[in-house]
Amino acid sequence: VTDTIDHVGEFRSRLARSAALAADQDIDALLVTPGPDLFYLTGYNAVALERLTCLVVAADRDPFIVVPMLERSSTLASPIGELDIDIVSWTETENPYDLVNAMLGNLDETIGRVALDDRMWAAKVLALRSAMPHVEQVPGNSVMREMRIRKSNYEIAALQRAGAAIDSVHAQVSDLLRVGRTEAEIGKDLNTLIQADHERADFIIVGSGPNSSSPHAETSQRVLHPGDIVVVDIGGTTGEGYCSDSTRTYAMGEPDPEFVAAYEVLQRAQATAVAAVRPGVTCEALDAVARDILTDAGLGDLFVHRTGHGIGLESHEDPYLVEGNSMRLAPGMAFSIEPGFYVDRKWGARIEDIVVCSDNGAIVCNNRPRELAIVEG
Ligand code: ZN
Ligand code: ZN
Ligand code: ZN
Secondary structure (H helix, E strand, O other): OOOHHHHHHHHHHHHHHHHHHHHHOOOOEEEEOOOHHHHHHHOOOOOOOOOOOEEEEOOOOOOEEEEEHHHHHHHHHOHHHHOOOEEEEEOOOOOHHHHHHHHOOOOOOOOOEEEEOOOOOHHHHHHHHHHOOOOEEEEOHHHHHHHHOOOOHHHHHHHHHHHHHHHHHHOOHHHHOOOOOEHHHHHHHHHHHHHHHOOEEEEEEEEEHHHHHOOOOOOOOOEOOOOOEEEEEEEEEOOOOOEOOEEEEEEEOOOOHHHHHHHHHHHHHHHHHHHOOOOOOEHHHHHHHHHHHHHHOOOHHHOOOOOEEEOOOOOOEEEEEOOOOOOEOOOOOEEEEOOEEEEOOOEEEEOEEEEEEEOOEEEEOOOOOOOOEEEOO
């Protein structure tokens, strides 16, 4: 986090907005344990562990956070130390769930409903239920999605930086793909390259030959052969906390003309969907833009997954570009556009870019060439 001052202001307004949204939904308190929601609201990048750390946000009071005593200093050192958040620490022999209940002023059971973050461990959900058995628990996503789904200018810039970081890895993929190397060896190299510009690698898919027909192939001990198609789908999380995710498809030498013809349709489907991004278009309509082009070419049955997923602090989050999702795109929404086609045990292909919806159409965060990359070697 470079300029702390701006960030403190941003976290303050996010906290205030989450409290207001919760109140609108008759939620007495929003309870947030370590994970992307806590990071979004406070900048505190705490690790989820068995001991309870829990931020409590409510409309009629200042937020507070319950933390284990041994984590008090790291909580204070985080942006939380600069926000108006009371730090309530608990010692090893105390019950932190009873403490949350007491701090909420619920000893006389006046609280009706709390919202819990989506990533809260089941053990904690159940312990909270035991500590406050008469309180209804509802998903915190109803509050957090509305906030996180539309990215601020700062977040859009962070996603563009994440896109540039993964593009620089894709720029080196052709050098790693060699006949005789295994997918796992290539994956190891990719892991190193991703970590150079990211905090961590989140996933590495190197699907070669028949493995390219499996959209979530990861890596295996399979050796690259001449004529293989190789799908490389990689992503990581940057130091700023934002995720990258991009796919390119490679061919080891001259590819089969049947594959090339299908790939050209795929490239057109992906480009047309990117060009169709604008506020007001529904998620399912955007899915259909890509799908219809593949279907018209007889490839529709081979496109076995949705067109895309939202991305931000998590690599998969709302909105999902899938049939049945009538949500309308709005400025600031960030998502992948990643149509593909997959022929069982034969070959597969996918082209994936992250885009952000703006008033002027898509801001494209990944800008590597989308043509089938032919690798000699
Ligand atoms: Zn996926
Ligand atoms: Zn993706
Ligand atoms: Zn991907």
